[in-house]
Amino acid sequence: MNYRRMFMIGLSIMALLSINWTVAEAQDGKGIFKSKGCGDCHAVEGPSKLKNIEDRVKQKGPDLWFAGSKFKPRYLKTWLEKPSDLTGVKYSELLPVKGKNSHPALSGKEASDVSNYLMTLKDKDMATGIIDDKKKMKRSALFKAGTLFQKTQVCFGCHLFKPKKRAKRAIGGFSGPSLVGAKKRLTGDWVYSYLKDQKRYVPLGRMPIYQGPTFQAYPDKDLKALAQYIVNLY
Ligand code: HEC
Ligand code: HEC
CATH class of the missing domain: 1.10.760.10 (Cytochrome c-like domain)
Structure with missing residues (x-):
């Protein structure tokens, strides 16, 4: 076997390992999501089952069942480590938020695992390839x-x-x-x-x-x- 071949095999093994790694992290992320009670406020299964305004008022946080389609991959990890207020009002109310950044924060490794998990949640019916995010507008x-x-x-x-x-x-x-x-x-x-x-x-x-x-x-x-x-x- 020549070196080139060995090198290529080595590379493929590394690629496979890194895929497995991300999959394993996503599984850990799912566990962390459950154990930290994130699911009390966020739905990870869609489409939404909200029927009336009473259901909406009871909802404590935005749905995440389409997180993997909505967010850019690198964003979530950063936000989960250092959550910042997205709005100036309480969720489901119009009262001003008291006390900044009251969202639970995760440590670096947890944030990365949970982010990998959330990125697997795709909206399968969403059309893709329509807007080119990298295009600079004239x-x-x-x-x-x-x-x-x-x-x-x-x-x-x-x-x-x-x-x-x-x-x-x-x-x-x-x-x-x-x-x-x-x-x-x-x-x-x-x-x-x-x-x-x-x-x-x-x-x-x-x-x-x-x-x-x-x-x-x-x-x-x-x-x-x-x-x-x-x-x-x-
Ligand atoms: C008490 C309810 C509550 C809990 C528990 C909670 N969240 Fe949230 N989460 C919210 C609310 C409310 C928002 C919207 C924040 C805002 O509008 O400022 C939010 C926003 C988010 C977002 C969206 C960020 C964005 O930029 O749109 C993500 C992702 C998220 N939460 C993940 C999590 C994870 C992971 C956990 C568990 C560690 C968690 N949340 C626990 C209420 C909660
Ligand atoms: C009366 C207030 C209001 C106006 C006006 C408004 N929005 Fe929104 N927008 C919201 C709220 C509140 C949300 C969060 C979802 C909800 O509760 O409907 C939202 C969500 C969004 C989101 C998703 C953001 C996220 O992080 O989930 C986008 C994108 C957006 N609006 C764009 C627009 C555009 C474009 C316009 C004008 C054509 C507009 N909005 C006008 C209140 C408004």
């Missing part, structure tokens, strides 16, 4: 999408965002999740899928509906532009 497209976000509808009335990369401060409201750093947090395909059919992910949510038969509906191309805009936000 100036004119950015301006148009910015208008859709800031003027056509006042999205930032409920969402913090940075209008420019180097803006010193974020501006906007606090009742919806912050979109500061959405570039690192969300996938474009999920944002598009969410904007197309919010109820699938957040039934009885507080965000106005921007699709279907309503006065504020955006055509499909605008929803795509908005998704592209959001995943370009710093």
Whole structure:
């Protein structure tokens, strides 16, 4: 056997080991998720079974059954280690959050295992390959999408965002999740899928509906532009 062959075999063994490693970590992550009581506040099986507003008020945290489709792989580990407030209100209420960062935090290894587990939770029916997260928007497209976000509808009335990369401060409201750093947090395909059919992910949510038969509906191309805009936000 020549060296080249041995080297290739060695490489394949290493690749297989690293896949097994991630799978094992995801299994550990599932265990940690259970033992830490994360499931008391987060649903990991979808689609949502919420029926009425009473169910919604009882819900203690956002659904995570589509986490692997929604979040960028590296984001979750960081957030789980150092959770920051996403909104300025209590979940299911409109009262201001008292005491910052009250979300339970995980240690580095736990955060990595749980993140690997959450990334296995995919929305199997979500269309992918529609929004290219890495695409830099041209100036004119950015301006148009910015208008859709800031003027056509006042999205930032409920969402913090940075209008420019180097803006010193974020501006906007606090009742919806912050979109500061959405570039690192969300996938474009999920944002598009969410904007197309919010109820699938957040039934009885507080965000106005921007699709279907309503006065504020955006055509499909605008929803795509908005998704592209959001995943370009710093
Ligand atoms: C008492 C309820 C509660 C428990 C227990 C809880 N969470 Fe949460 N979680 C929340 C709420 C509420 C939010 C939304 C935070 C916000 O809007 O600021 C959230 C948000 C999240 C997010 C979304 C982060 C994002 O950027 O969107 C993840 C992931 C998450 N939790 C994972 C976990 C894990 C893992 C555990 C267990 C270690 C856990 N949670 C335990 C209530 C809870
Ligand atoms: C009245 C307040 C309000 C307005 C206006 C609003 N949103 Fe939201 N948005 C929310 C809330 C609240 C959520 C969390 C889900 C829910 O409860 O409906 C949300 C969730 C989202 C999310 C998912 C974020 C996440 O982390 O889960 C995106 C993306 C989003 N909104 C984009 C938009 C865009 C684009 C517009 C304008 C066309 C808009 N929002 C206008 C309140 C609002």
